[in-house]
Amino acid sequence: xxxxxxxxxxxxxxxxxxxxxxxxxxxxxxxxxxxxxxxxxxxxxxxxxxxxxxxxxxxxxxxxxxxxxxxxxxxxxxxxxxxxxxxxxxxxxxxxxxxxxxxxxxxxxxxxxxxxxxxxxxxxxxxxxxxxxxxxxxxxxxxxxxxxxxxxxxxxxxxxxxxxxxxxxxxxxxxxxxxxxxxxxxxxxxxxxxxxxxxxxxxxxxxxxxxxxxxxxxxxxxxxxxxxxxxxxxxxxxxxxxxxxxxxxxxxxxxxxxxxxxxxxxxxxxxxxxxxxxxxxxxxxxxxxxxxxxxxxxxxxxxxxxxxxxxxxxxxxxxxxxxxxxxxxxxxxxxxxxxxxxxxxxxxxxxxxxxxxxxxxxxxxxxxxxxxxxxxxxxxxxxxxxxxxxxxxxxxxxxxxxxxxxxxxxxxxxxxxxxxxxx
Amino acid sequence: xxxxxxxxxxxxxxxxxxxxxxxxxxxxxxxxxxxxxxxxxxxxxxxxxxxxxxxxxxxxxxxxxxxxxxxxxxxxxxxxxxxxxxxxxxxxxxxxxxxxxxxxxxxxxxxxxxxxxxxxxxxxxxxxxxxxxxxxxxxxxxxxxxxxxxxxxxxxxxxxxxxxxxxxxxxxxxxxxxxxxxxxxxxxxxxxxxxxxxxxxxxxxxxxxxxxxxxxxxxxxxxxxxxxxxxxxxxxxxxxxxxxxxxxxxxxxxxxxxxxxxxxxxxxxxxxxxxxxxxxxxxxxxxxxxxxxxxxxxxxxxxxxxxxxxxxxxxxxxxxxxxxxxxxxxxxxxxxxxxxxxxxxxxxxxxxxxxxxxxxxxxxxxxxxxxxxxxxxxxxxxxxxxxxxxxxxxxxxxxxxxxxxxxxxxxxxxxxxxxxxxx
Numbered sequence: 112x113x114x115x116x117x118x119x120x121x122x123x124x125x126x127x128x129x130x131x132x133x134x135x136x137x138x139x140x141x142x143x144x145x146x147x148x149x150x151x152x153x154x155x156x157x158x159x160x161x162x163x164x165x166x167x168x169x170x171x172x173x174x175x176x177x178x179x180x181x182x183x184x185x186x187x188x189x190x191x192x193x194x195x196x197x198x199x200x201x202x203x204x205x206x207x208x209x210x211x212x213x214x215x216x217x218x219x220x221x222x223x224x225x226x227x228x229x230x231x232x233x234x235x236x237x238x239x240x241x242x243x244x245x246x247x248x249x250x251x252x253x254x255x256x257x258x259x260x261x262x263x264x265x266x267x268x269x270x271x272x273x274x275x276x277x278x279x280x281x282x283x284x285x286x287x288x289x290x291x292x293x294x295x296x297x298x299x300x301x302x303x304x305x306x307x308x309x310x311x312x313x314x315x316x317x318x319x320x321x322x323x324x325x326x327x328x329x330x331x332x333x334x335x336x337x338x339x340x341x342x343x344x345x346x347x348x349x350x351x352x353x354x355x356x357x358x359x360x361x362x363x364x365x366x367x368x369x370x371x372x373x374x375x376x377x378x379x380x381x382x383x384x385x386x387x388x389x390x391x392x393x394x395x396x397x398x399x400x401x402x403x404x405x406x407x408x409x410x411x412x413x414x415x416x417x418x419x420x421x422x423x424x425x426x427x428x429x430x431x432x433x434x435x436x437x438x439x440x441x442x443x444x445x446x447x448x449x450x451x452x453x454x455x456x457x458x459x460x461x462x463x464x465x466x467x468x469x470x471x472x473x474x475x476x477x478x479x480x481x482x483x484x485x486x487x488x489x490x491x492x493x494x495x496x497x498x499x500x501x502x503x504x505x506x507x508x509x510x511x512x513x514x515x516x517x518x519x520x521x522x523x524x525x526x527x528x529x530x531x532x533x534x
Numbered sequence: 535x536x537x538x539x540x541x542x543x544x545x546x547x548x549x550x551x552x553x554x555x556x557x558x559x560x561x562x563x564x565x566x567x568x569x570x571x572x573x574x575x576x577x578x579x580x581x582x583x584x585x586x587x588x589x590x591x592x593x594x595x596x597x598x599x600x601x602x603x604x605x606x607x608x609x610x611x612x613x614x615x616x617x618x619x620x621x622x623x624x625x626x627x628x629x630x631x632x633x634x635x636x637x638x639x640x641x642x643x644x645x646x647x648x649x650x651x652x653x654x655x656x657x658x659x660x661x662x663x664x665x666x667x668x669x670x671x672x673x674x675x676x677x678x679x680x681x682x683x684x685x686x687x688x689x690x691x692x693x694x695x696x697x698x699x700x701x702x703x704x705x706x707x708x709x710x711x712x713x714x715x716x717x718x719x720x721x722x723x724x725x726x727x728x729x730x731x732x733x734x735x736x737x738x739x740x741x742x743x744x745x746x747x748x749x750x751x752x753x754x755x756x757x758x759x760x761x762x763x764x765x766x767x768x769x770x771x772x773x774x775x776x777x778x779x780x781x782x783x784x785x786x787x788x789x790x791x792x793x794x795x796x797x798x799x800x801x802x803x804x805x806x807x808x809x810x811x812x813x814x815x816x817x818x819x820x821x822x823x824x825x826x827x828x829x830x831x832x833x834x835x836x837x838x839x840x841x842x843x844x845x846x847x848x849x850x851x852x853x854x855x856x857x858x859x860x861x862x863x864x865x866x867x868x869x870x871x872x873x874x875x876x877x878x879x880x881x882x883x884x885x886x887x888x889x890x891x892x893x894x895x896x897x898x899x900x901x902x903x904x905x906x907x908x909x910x911x912x913x914x915x916x917x918x919x920x921x922x923x924x925x926x927x928x929x930x931x932x933x934x935x936x937x938x939x940x941x942x943x944x945x946x947x948x949x950x951x952x953x954x955x956x957x
Binding site for chain 2: 155156392500
């Protein structure tokens with residue numbers, strides 16, 4: 112049986128919606144980094160019967176249980192009583208806990224009263240967990256065959272106590288000596304189901320675990336393997352072989368976003384860029400200026416929301432709009448070229464589409480967006496179609512035109528027959 | 535025994551830290567608003583034994599259990615099997631579920647394959663819960679003496695299914711007849727601490743509970759009272775008396791955002807607007823075009839990120855920039871007036887500031903932003919200062935200039951001596 116860790120998150124504030132439980136998520140991430148998945152997370156109220164029932168369920172399935180919360184001085188702080196009852200011992204005052212409390216309050220010009228002193232009472236035989244940044248210490252106590260670690264519920268106290276005391280204990284008890292290695296790929300321009308299908312087709316080594324995350328509209332693929340670097344490298348090369356030749360992988364660094372990739376490419380190549388936006392209304396410009404240092408490449412843009420502004424500010428001929436419509440490859444091409452010439456930049460990006468929920472037609476339903484990228488090589492346009500809510504359409508098309516810019520800079524054209532993107 | 539509701543949150547991604555469970559928090563808040571506290575939240579892995587054990591624990595203590603997740607088409611989506619097993623019935627294809635799937639995929643130009651059709655299999659005798667914005671429908675099934683409602687784990691699908699189907703069921707089953715009455719106030723332009731202090735000064739009736747929520751940069755104040763409308767009305771009048779005369783309350787409707795307030799004001803008054811943005815790089819335009827129907831007032835804008843664009847496109851004199859700096863009341867005034875005249879609108883908004891993290895000086899530290907609103911009455915400028923991260927500075931100043939627009943339309947000037955906003 113693999114070593115198993117569960118969490119008992121306690122507190123009314125978690126069940127009445129005042130507080131979102133982020134402590135469990137924090138532990139899940141930390142353990143996952145070391146190849147261990149949490150068994151269960153149970154959230155119960157500050158009620159001794161509920162707490163006892165909850166603790167019992169978790170100690171039955173896990174060798175280590177972490178409790179969060181309930182260590183404060185007030186009458187609804189019941190974790191000390193819970194663990195004393197579960198371990199069948201009394202609460203006794205721990206001199207080092209009392210000394211910590213007294214010095215903590217003294218440093219803040221306050222005196223410890225009898226209510227606050229409750230925090231120095233711990234289950235007899237427990238091991239105290241120091242809380243250097245708060246009042247209530249935690250503790251470790253054995254309940255049946257399980258180890259229970261009780262930590263403060265305040266996130267920064269919880270995290271510090273977890274990192275300093277609980278994590279080393281789990282690593283040692285669970286024998287986590289093998290390091291999990293990973294390779295990450297961030298893909299733009301393919302739906303998660305297609306990415307998944309293409310990776311499944313590779314029939315990678317069983318030693319390598321594959322996970323997917325859709326971080327709309329990006330898809331992140333992570334390969335994990337304990338120990339065997341060669342297997343992982345082979346699997347990574349296979350994944351790269353499928354997606355990299357067509358430029359679908361924009362980074363292999365799990366910390367880099369598409370916006371940061373584009374930012375770095377523009378700066379590294381000393382390129383400048385401008386925008387001409389209709390349905391996105393400024394979102395492309397906002398994305399391009401999100402990273403510090405964006406004045407190194409972004410010059411300016413025109414928000415050409417009305418047709419009149421498209422004509423007057425970007426010189427889109429009235430006849431072009433009346434014959435093809437404002438949402439068309441023809442119009443977006445003129446917008447991109449006009450912005451490039453107006454702002455004297457290396458590149459210019461243009462977007463015009465039907466963001467919805469109204470304004471769609473049979474020929475151009477909601478979600479129809481034309482994208483254009485102008486450069487010294489001319490102008491490239493593309494139709495993308497993403498049927499969703501207004502803000503999703505706008506977000507998707509803003510990122511899609513930035514991805515076109517990335518591809519233009521890298522010379523990574525979309526493969527022949529690449530379809531209009533549909534999710 | 536009071537009616538009790540618990541949640542079974544399913545999915546590896548919750549236990550390995552990839553995803554934070556926000557669905558349970560959402561339900562906790564919605565139920566709490568109606569005076570009901572969740573009993574337990576249990577998070578278990580996609581494993582049929584774990585799921586069965588978890589479901590059993592919750593149905594033992596709660597009359598209604600909500601499950602989230604596990605309704606997708608892949609092999610680790612086990613919620614349908616779980617509930618069929620727990621209810622002792624078979625899975626059968628629901629024709630309305632199949633029809634929904636087919637039309638959902640058809641609308642996206644895709645064909646439903648046999649894998650996807652798994653989503654049309656529901657426990658025999660279940661009541662289907664429609665999922666208008668996703669593929670997998672949910673369902674309601676009886677397990678022992680409990681009702682189990684299974685919802686999609688995707689937050690926006692989960693929320694919609696909860697609001698449309700589960701919440702009315704809980705309200706009816708739990709007999710939530712005692713109505714908690716509430717009055718909401720959304721405040722813009724004052725920090726939460728100051729709002730709180732001013733409300734505390736009112737010494738409202740003890741029967742009225744006050745809660746605050748900082749929805750950056752808005753502050754929401756909610757007054758609640760069970761039954762006594764008169765007390766609540768008195769308290770509401772007192773709160774209104776403090777904040778309304780100076781225009782700090784932009785709405786008393788809890789569902790309306792600042793962007794929606796501005797949207798409605800522009801449409802109701804038949805006004806048009808344009809923008810000239812520097813440090814926000816398009817965010818003001820993006821906000822102004824977020825609501826459907828924004829073409830009714832938004833004409834266009836200039837993203838004048840570089841000084842050259844400020845000069846050439848907006849006619850900001852070079853001497854003005856060299857004497858006052860691009861981040862100045864003088865420059866922002868010219869930008870606003872130029873945008874108003876270029877786009878021939880009733881109003882024009884301009885923003886120029888130091889978003890950081892670099893570019894600050896002693897005189898104009900990071901967070902210094904000048905805002906301008908031009909109208910037929912002339913141009914109004916304001917300095918706002920919000921020392922924070924780049925994206926917070928940009929977001930705050932974009933919303934602050936929209937709030938200036940709202941005040942201009944309503945003729946609600948800031949009070950004399952209103953300070954540069956510091957949080």
